[in-house]
Amino acid sequence: MSLTIEPMVRTNKANNNISIDTGRKSNYQNFNIAIETGKKSNYIQNGNQTIEPNNSKKKNRQLQNKIDSSNVLKVSKGQKISLNQITSHINNLLIGVEWEQQSNVPFDIDISLFMVDENNKTKEEDFIFYNNLKSSSECVVLKSDHNTGLCNAFDEIIQLNLGKIPSNIQKIAVTATIDEAESRNRNFGQVTNGFLKMLDSTNKKELIRCNFTENLVQQNSLVIAEIYRYKGEWKINFIANGFNGGLKALCDHYGIETK
Numbered sequence: 001m002s003l004t005i006e007p008m009v010r011t012n013k014a015n016n017n018i019s020i021d022t023g024r025k026s027n028y029q030n031f032n033i034a035i036e037t038g039k040k041s042n043y044i045q046n047g048n049q050t051i052e053p054n055n056s057k058k059k060n061r062q063l064q065n066k067i068d069s070s071n072v073l074k075v076s077k078g079q080k081i082s083l084n085q086i087t088s089h090i091n092n093l094l095i096g097v098e099w100e101q102q103s104n105v106p107f108d109i110d111i112s113l114f115m116v117d118e119n120n121k122t123k124e125e126d127f128i129f130y131n132n133l134k135s136s137s138e139c140v141v142l143k144s145d146h147n148t149g150l151c152n153a154f155d156e157i158i159q160l161n162l163g164k165i166p167s168n169i170q171k172i173a174v175t176a177t178i179d180e181a182e183s184r185n186r187n188f189g190q191v192t193n194g195f196l197k198m199l200d201s202t203n204k205k206e207l208i209r210c211n212f213t214e215n216l217v218q219q220n221s222l223v224i225a226e227i228y229r230y231k232g233e234w235k236i237n238f239i240a241n242g243f244n245g246g247l248k249a250l251c252d253h254y255g256i257e258t259k
Helices: 246-253
Strands: 002-006 012-014 015-023 044-045 049-052 074-076 080-082 093-101 109-117 140-142 156-160 169-178 193-201 205-211 221-230 233-243
Touching: 093 169, 109 140, 109 156, 109 246, 169 246, 205 233, 221 246
Parallel strands: 002 015, 074 205
Antiparallel strands: 012 015, 044 049, 080 233, 093 156, 093 193, 109 169, 140 156, 169 221, 193 205, 221 233
16 A cells, blocks of 8 residues: 655545645545645635635634643753643643744645554554544544634644544654645745644643744754653654655655655
């Protein structure tokens, strides 16, 4: 089983191969669809909220004011934190990701997640990205917020229920890529104030914050953090390492065969 990444405006699944659009994208949740050529789509309905696509989205500062950041733990690259020790609500976590762009011409940054097993492999259905917004067990859901109303508070948001993670999954990698980076000459050196913020959705408290854009220059792919099992606990490691190669490089790194 292999993953095919093509610079074309389509996403489909046939004969157990996934084709991933590395150009314009749709926010449909199924692999087995055909996408018409055009702009990256379409507003997503999440309950009573309309979630804007990232290329037109602006963070809602009023929503951010509803988050309690009074006791947030600010961490640096390389730090590892036990999630079980800072919250008892590991089934109700949110990850908010935000950034600012220095370029006068806006570009799109995509957040993807890899659910990696004990063999350092990621199954196709455990690769969460713009065309597969949730895992099969719904323990990881992109663009969803545990019904807190905070979806539009960030550039991207991820809903986590660590209690539902299948036992064979050892870590969840949170990654970022720049859409059409090479053809448009874009890189993470043009991005500032990039933060990953982990929240407890039960009380809207910000638990942890990390800046992931420091010291990035020409890279167009980024591993922001990994959430992993360790001695019966869940921990998070803030990696913030950038490299080149786009989405294909990330797939190769996390055990999805590409061609």
